[in-house]
Amino acid sequence: MKRLFAFALVLLSLQTVLAQQQALQTPAQFLGYTLGEEFTMHARITDYVNYLAQQAPNRIRVQEYGKTYEGRPLLLAYVASDENLPRLEQIRENNLRQAGIANGQVQGKQPAILWMSYNIHGNESVSSEAVLQVLYDLVDPNNQQTKKWLENTVVILDPCVNPDGRERYVQWYKQTQNRGGNASPYAWEHYEPWPGGRPNHYYFDLNRDWAWQTQIESKQRMAQYNQWLPQVHADFHEMGPEQPYYFSPAAKPLHESITPWQRDFQYTIGDYNRQYFDQNNWLYFTRENFDLFYPSYGDTWPTFNGAIGMTYEQGGSGRAGLAYKKQDGDTLTLTDRIAHHHIASLATLQATAEKADQLTQEFRKYYDNNLKKPGGDYKTFVFRADDRSAGNMKALTDYLDQQQIRYGYAGKSSSAKAFNYANGKEESVRVNQNDLVVSMYQPKSTLVKVLFEPNSNLEDSLTYDITSWAMPYAFGLQAYALKSRLEPSNQKPAKAANAISVERPFAYLARWNSLQDVKFLTELMAQKVKVRMSEKPFEMDNRQYDAGTLIITRTGNEGMGDKLDAVVRATAEKHGITLQASTTGFVSSGADFGSGSVRFLKMPKVALMSGEGVSPYAFGEIWHYFEQQIGYPVTVLGTSYFGNVPLHEFDVLILPAGSYGRVLNEQALEQVKNWVRGGGKLIALESAAGFLAGKKDFNLQKKNGGEAAEKDKAKETKEDPYRLLRAYGDRERDAISEDVQGSVFRVNLDKTHPLAFGYGDTYYALVRTSDTFSFMKDGWNVGVLKKDNYATGFVGAKAKERLKDALILGTQPMGRGQVVYLADNPLFRGFWHNGKLLFGNAVFLVGQ
Known part of the structure; x- marks a missing residue:
């Protein structure tokens, strides 16, 4: 009877599994439409992923690893064989042991780990459609091919890296599309409005954020990635609709740190993809456009962490919609695009599975060399x-x-x-x-x-x-x-404590050197603490204090009573600020605390321009700075209604890079100038500063443009007429002689000016254009490039010449107000930490 009962239980279990297998719905059955007929909302994508996990718990697990800024869930799906899924944690730990990250010996057979990321650019939305079919193929119990591949591979899939951007695009498209999609390239549905669906909530390009991890999506994803360190990472994208399909091998330049094995395997995976694409007569290209140099892509950052990192690009992107008629007369459909990404995903899995032993061996060798050689x-x-x-x-x-x-x-x-x-x-x-x-x-x-x-x-x-x-x-x-080896000590230096012996000092002093100091200032302002700033260096109690030092006096804060000390000390502790206490307002050298050189810092009301014509990325970098980095209120103004905004409601107006010809027409610009004359502060960055250059009442002048540049070209041609005989095939290389591609320059600073407080004599700028400005005759040339200020990075020969004797940072008094010119973007991609204090200076110190 016991044997019969046990047999019955096994039979019942098998029947239950078979019932689940038979009931497993395809994406079309679950969604109610065939993939490619319409775009799928993000919530329905997550519904299907969770449905598969419920229906096939022996093949797939789902983890919510975080949420976006707008509160949408971020998911990872782990797919493995029946044997490997229960031991996922052991496989993960084994992999970290192979890399030397974790201690101990590898236990059991170790499969290769493949991680595939979809839809990091929101309007490159086809990949989150394709991943639904990929997941079904991996989980489908009747798919013998994927079953075989999963014997040697654990697959981790991120179905949508950028849900906020995707949803922005998909919602807009559904609102504007013709029924079934209009293939005409002139149809409304092929022209996304500002800012487009590509970036995340704060308009950051998440595919430039892998190494910097400034965004919440990147931080949470990388925390998970570092727990796994896969052998292969595939990142699925789209490009312009006239293009076919791109897969590895990558284009040059490849960073010199990419190993020969990693270079070779680019060709191996390319061969697997090529076979499928050739069988289907699908066009593709390789070894062009998409290189492996910049370290913060979804192919390079994984590569520098031991993986084979690859980008896949399907023609389409936000312009393609459901259907798009190309210049060659063919119509590109969403169905086509899904099919290409689907096949590329499976080809990548096949290559990983069939080369699993090599991949894991080379992975161990990679990390062993890191440790020893x-x-x-x-x-x-x-x-x-x-x-x-x-x-x-x-x-x-x-x-x-x-x-x-x-x-x-x-x-x-x-x-x-x-x-x-x-x-x-x-x-x-x-x-x-x-x-x-x-x-x-x-x-x-x-x-x-x-x-x-x-x-x-x-x-x-x-x-x-x-x-x-x-x-x-x-x-x-x-x-x-x-060049020599120096082994670090594990002993951490003692932290300087706020050992303030005076219970109620005359004043608290805080140095001004970093973003932490900006946070300290803004939080004190939010708590109604009045703060002063010394415009001059001073000495007190045998300590030297630089210009920019914050001074919080009891005078002016009487209304806070005893609460002042608790608030200042707690805020300093929160932000890691070392305070000094003074029992007097008298200094041994410099300006006493009652001097006119010790300025009260007003809490400014800040407005930030946004909308059509403004660079979404440049705007987003500033928006993120205020909201996520320093926690300071900022009012975003739209270009569409800017003419109706009462500027007297604000103290600071920030113009990110953009094209301002329409919004700041002659009448609107005159209103802005009158507001500045009345005490306002205008901060113009990059091309916004370029827009103001040469206009009436603005002292900024372009250095390299206009008639002077044309005369130089004419002179060069006259001296060397053969210069005109250029080869058409060299046109790209000829053009880059005038480019500067994100190169570091040492900017000489006037450290007596508030814009430079906290820096000393030098600021390192990440220069990305040779369109610079001349030194101002009337104004303050705070940061300049002299004759040999180049530090590192690629700069074309002509661009390097143009960047000599150029203004990078400057201010101009205008009436009772100020105009601040920032030719360099100190907040670029949120990772250039060196510029964050500088931008804080522009907002909070200049003009005070």
């Missing part, structure tokens, strides 16, 4: 620790923790030969015991090399993005690169 000339990176660097150093260590990059401290003083980032020279330097040390002998050494090295070797100047990003410059820290 790291590449590159430099083996240690040292960051100088001092009172002025504390805020930026904290930001750096937070970033290193995020990246799982190991670091420590020198522990003792020593001397070494090193590259000095400040002057670009090899010289003897002193390493102090509290200096931060990052050794190349660690699991993430390749990533360290890529992010920290002074110069990245560029094998081909035709690259897709910026060409320099070295962390010492990005964080504005004094740093050295040593």
Whole structure:
């Protein structure tokens, strides 16, 4: 009877599984329409993913790993064989042991791990449609092919990396499309309105944020990625609708840190894709446009973490809609686009499965070399620790923790030969015991090399993005690169405490050196604490204080009573600010606290321009700065109604990069000038500053444009008539001689000006254009490029010449107000930490 009962239970279990298998719905059955007939809302995508997990718990697990800024769920789907799914945690831990991230020995057979990311650009929406079919194929119990592939592979799928951007696009498209889609390229449904669905909530390009992780989606996704470190990562995109399909191998330049094995496997996976595309007579291209140099893409950042990283690009994007008639007369449909991404996903899985042993072996070798034989000339990176660097150093260590990059401290003083980032020279330097040390002998050494090295070797100047990003410059820290090995100590230096012995001091003093200090100021302002700022350096109690030092006096804050001390001290503790207390308003040198050089800082009402004509990315960087980085209120104004805005309601107006010809017509610009004359502050960045250049009452002048440039060209041609005999095939390379592709320059500062407070003599700018400005005759040339200020990155020969003797940062008094010109964007992509204090200076200090 016991045997019969046991047999009955097994039979019942099998019948239950079979019933579930028979009931498993295809995407079309679940959604009520065939994939490609319409776009699927994000909520329905998540519904189907969760449905599969409920129906096939032996094949798929779903994890909600976070939420977007707009509250939409972020999901990961883990698909594995019946044998491997129950031991997912063991497989994950084994993989980290292989990389040297975790301790212990690998247990059991280790499959290869494939991670596939879909829809990181919201309006490249086809991939989140395709992933539904991919998931069904992986979970379908009748699909013997995927069953076989899953024997050697764990697949992790992110069905939609950017739900907020996708939903912005899909909702708009559904509202504007003709029934069934209108293929005419002139139809309304093929013209997305500003800002488009590509970026996330704050209009950041998430595919430029893999390494920097400034956005909530990236932070949460990378925390999960670092727990797995897959052997293969595939990132699915779209490009213009006239293009066919792109898959690996990638174009040059490939970063020199990409190993021969990683380069070779680009061709291997390309061969798997090529076979399927050839069988279906689908057009494609390889080795063009999409390179592997900039470290913050969905193919490069995984590559520098040991994976085979690849980009897949389908022609279509936000313009294509449900159907799009191309110039060759063919009609590109959403169904076509889905089919291509679907097949590319399966080809990638097949390649991973059939090469699983090689992938895991090379993965172990990659990390073993990182630990024992790291590449590159430099083996240690040292960051100088001092009172002025504390805020930026904290930001750096937070970033290193995020990246799982190991670091420590020198522990003792020593001397070494090193590259000095400040002057670009090899010289003897002193390493102090509290200096931060990052050794190349660690699991993430390749990533360290890529992010920290002074110069990245560029094998081909035709690259897709910026060409320099070295962390010492990005964080504005004094740093050295040593060719010798220096092992960091695990002992952390003692933290400077706010040991204030005076219970009710005359004033609290706080240095002004980093974004943390800006946060401290804005939070005090929000709590109605009145803060002053010294325009001049001073000395007190044998301590030196630079210009920009914050002074919180009891005078002026009487209304807070005893609460003042508790608020100031708690806010300083929250933001890691070291306070000093003063029992007097008298200083031993400099200006006393009652001097006219000690300015009260008014809490400004800030307006930020947004809308048609404004760069969504440039706007988003500033919006994110206020809301997410310093927590300060900002009012966003739309260009469509700007003419009706009473500017007297605001103290500061910020113009991000953009085209302002329509919104700031002659009448509107006159209103803005009158507002500035009355005491307003106008901050114009990049092309917004260029728009103001040369206009009446604005002292800024373009340096390289107009008639002067035409005369130079004419002179060159006259002197060398053969210059006109250019080869058509060289046109791209000829053009880049006039380009600067995200290169670092040392900007000389007038450190006595409030715009430069906290920096000393130098600011490192990430310059991305050679369209610069002349020194102003009437105004303050606060930050300038002199004859040899180039530090690193690609700069064309003609561009480098144009960037000599150029204005980068300046201010102009206008009546009782100020105009601030920022030719460089100090908030670029949210990762250029060195610029965040500068922007805070422009908003809170200039004009006070």
